[in-house]
Amino acid sequence: MSTVAQAQPAADRRRWLRSTRLQDAALALAVIVPEAFFFGDPVAPGTTWRKQLELVALCVPEFLALLYRRRLPVPAFAVVWAVAVCADLLTITTDFQFTPYFGVLVALYTLARDGGRSTGLAALAGALVPAGLAVWYTFDQLAVPGYRTAALIAGIAFYLPVTAATWGVGVWGRAVAEAAERDRRELARARDAVRHERTQIARELHDIVANAVAVMVLQAEAARAAGPAALPPGADDALGRIEEVGRGAMGELRRLLRLLRTADATVEAGAGRRGLADLAALLEGVRQAGVTVDLEVRGTPAHLDDSVDLTAYRLVQEAVTNVTKHAGPGSRAVVRIDWSDVLSLEVVDDGAGRPRTGPGRALSTGHGLLGLAERVALFGGELTVGPYHDGFRVAATLPLSPTPDPVPPG
Template sequence: MRTTPGSPRPWLRAHPLVADSILAVVLTTASLSLVVLAGGGSAEWQTGATRPYDPLGLVLAAACTLPVALRRRWPFVLLLATIVPQWTLDAMGYDDGLSGLGPLVLLYSVAAHRGLALSLAAIVADLLAYGVDAGIGRGPMPWTDHVVVVVVALLCWVCGRAVRLRRAYLAELMQRADRLERAREADTRAARAEERSRIARELHDVVAHHVSVMTVQAAAARKMLDADPEVARDALTAIEEMGRTAMAEMRNIVGVLRTDGPAELGPQPGMQDLPTLVEQMREAGLRTQLWVEGERRGLPPGIDLAAYRLVQEALTNSLRHAGPAARAWVTVRHEQNELSVHVEDDGRGGADGPARVAGKGHGLVGIRERVALYGGVLRIGPRTGGGFEVRARFPLKDRP
């Protein structure tokens, strides 16, 4: 139910003791007023005369309804406590007014705020107390009156249990919503971390490869600038083209970081671009050969990119560490359920191998992450007979 602005209901819900005290005062005032107005005479439903009211009767009547003020703190104890004044009123022949409403409110409170065992004990105690009270009362009552009293008590208990179950259900829904929200936030953080890692790997591969090639070509151009300006000019042209290519790839990768709309990404490189990569390495001074074995088939995009970046990183390391007279070989083998990639060189593998395996750069770490991501097997280390090699096998599942 909606509450109007300025309504006291939210404040009363925040201060339950005040609301219960108001309820207790209202019940007590109504009960005492009814007793006083009756003047000790007989009511229509009573079978015998009632005792004229006196201070003792008023105190006993008030003792049946005032405990309602603390119904949320000790409902079961107060329910048992109101049985004694209720018995005393009936045993001494006083008009009990509305004193019977106090135990009903406390019975409802036990069912609404306590567990099932205590609430069952409360309904049993209330019915037993009513049975004893009927035996010590002023006279016999029609059986229909007893049925009405029992039904009313059971309704109060059932309503209290329904409220408790509904409150527990709503609390469970809120906890479930909180858990789902926390799980969603955790998934979002994990996805963001994975995306940052992926972008870092892509940026490293692009920057490391192109900058390494540009550095080698710039060194060659510097050496040939006076001896052969034409060769130096060709090297500078290659550096310019390589720089433009690097900027284009970096713009494509960084495009995923835009927050003002979908990124306009170009196609990612793949194994079909290996001839171009090998040609770039040859222009940079690394004599590279490429062999492709087996029937070429369409590769999953992730494996296609991972295998290309592996070859790119391995050739870049050969260009940087193998030496000016080194040669490199790239062998790609397409099998039915596996893609095998082998990159090797005959450079200074024996001297620089440990450094290249356990270097401080992120290139080889990125290679390991890419291969592990797709369940592949990777070997990096010195090559038999000198040099360095990188071997990787990517499993291909559900190939047509």
């Protein structure tokens, strides 16, 4: 017999043991059997078979009612209540002795939890009827003369708090269930809102950014197709780099659009799997733009979680891109990575390039450093940016692994 065939019966048994019907049947038996022996005398000396059959005849409908109490809480309470009242009346008027109340408490709890407020209050008032009959029976027929008042007080002190506490626990359970349902609805609405927002962002990225990049790449291809004779010296290489960067950007955009249109995916989960190991290609692209970039690494590189590694890469990417846009060609920058108890990153430029008068500012969205601050703060790190001598400095520290409970910025 295969392992799968052996595991199937075990899974079926576990599913059967976890079934709600079996749990309700076990609870009904756990209520009725002690109830029959605590409030009745089925095996007491002198008990006839007729009394035992009457006891069974009252217990069977109570068992069935408790079995279906989840699905039909109001009819279940009505049946259990009727059984208790009939048993009390028979006990008071005949020699039959059975004053059940445990089943009433279970049905009361279920109705207070699953029913409305008015229904629960009506059930509470109804439960006091069999309780009062049981107290009266004890006061009238069981109490020794001279101790009836004590028996009356004892009966009230037993039935009233137990009944009120059972009803209160049911009401509390209803409140908890309603709060959980409200939370589920709020979460569902929030997820729908996030899904709608992500879809809208994906649409805007496609319609604006992706189309603009595609047009840029196509125009570079068309200019190169005109032939080297129609281009100034060095323009062919520059257009080739534009095509290469544009195609890479289109690849990143395609991945980002897929992620944004996937309801439960996170952007960081598949954003190209970038990390510090990819810095060489990034810095080479910056060098081709006319900026001299040196990379200095101190310490022994440690393993980083993907999210931290991506954050470190994005930080260096944003910093050196800013050098290219704002300091301009001819500037010099240094990227320093220091591995110790934390990961320290620093990008410093000398500001000695040929600053762009208009395009540099036009190419900036104004949100790059804000995004860096949010990324670093998410992992409990620190970011420092500002002028440094004649240039600019971006420095950050990141933990070697994400903090257990990252605190979102702001």
